[in-house]
Amino acid sequence: MKGNIFAKIIVYAFLILGLVVFITPFIYMVMTTFIGDAYSLPRPNEVFTAVPNLDNYETVWNKNNFFRYFMNSLLVAGVATVGSVFLGALTAYSFVRFTFPGKELLFRVFLFTMMIPLVLAIVPQFTVIKNLGLVNTYWGLWLLYIGGGVVGSTFFLRGFFETVPKELEESILMDGGGNWTIFRRIYLPLSKPALGTMAIFAFSGTWDEYFVALTIIKDEAMRTLPIALMMFQGKYASNWSWIFAASIIAILPVIIIYIVFQKKFVQSGHTDGAVKG
Template structure:
């Protein structure tokens, strides 16, 4: 039995190792390919570069205007995340802690937002934005990003706050805290794991979003990174090393944020799952 168990563990570990390598290799391949010349890449797409140089990165920023797209993505993502966290925390707290008429209906309506096929609303939103003059504005993408990011964030906050004992708030009130202080100086720090989770999920969604950024923004000066990457495709040829340099710049912030807070995502997603 021990031999069978040991053999099974070996097979499982080998399978997990292969799966991990298959997931990591594309990112590693993209990173080292970004330092190759077009000729080197054409001759052997898997070989390491003979001379590591930053020419592709320089060209991506100089010719491809990557810095403009990067700034636009940072601007849209950060503002969207801030609004999502602030609004979702307040709404989630009110739904979790206060019993008022229509509370359950409001909560259910927000939950329905997670069931709506977001990109199925692309055409109606484009028509509506065009009619009210909201296309090609610095805040154009922030509006749909916040609207579509609120449901999951409210769900996470409401589920987490319900598990926080009310006695903590009562003790804070007895110590002289007002409602504002209770919410932002007592509950907000306790909700750290779910705040980190909602922040990361909202950031990743806003940073990587493509269809809305493509349709709602026609001004090249306001385009975000996912749309800006399409400029590296030529009419007949593609400079793959240069494109991979641009992709590396795009992916690197996401990887750093995820690696730094991956444990927080698990804590926030499982918060409130077990009562005891």
């Protein structure tokens, strides 16, 4: 019993230490937003004596079209998330359940595209987008975001779909259902944890994306949030309290998405006991 308590103390000490290490910069960041005009990073004594107020948040929200860009980002990231998870699920299904020539080769090509650094790919991508007439449109952004996202979600979901027992499909087939019904009635409901996880990744990936958006979007009114965030960073002097306040607002949706989907986060066992014997 004694040994048990001792072990627990060690485990908790480690957990608390980890918590402190991870959360301190975040608290520092939040506290900095309460200071006015922090053109150089404030010292700990200034930070921890700051009186909480929302002045900087208000300034930031009304500056540099921040609100507009926030909404633009919601639209861009929302559609890209739904698109890449849904298309990714369809693609993964086809890789799991259909046999066709060159299946594995195609899958490897998929994986290969994940390994090309974005900066290398941007020029050819931009050329394609331009030829399609999609420069300076959200369609152009979605094409790149969803196109890139599908690869990741296919890779991730294929592994998950393979754990779904084939016998479950037979019940649908016997009732006269086709692939679409199997996908909708069996695969999607049983893969909620994986889809939820994928949605979190897809959303935060596109929500934070800066470089592609900077290249494709030209109109100031159509810009996304990361560009607005960078705008707060001056070339020579930056007001850190503004940058941090803007960053805090920017991570709120990601936190909300995480809270919504976290119950599904890497949870399994939906198929346990689904098939007898």
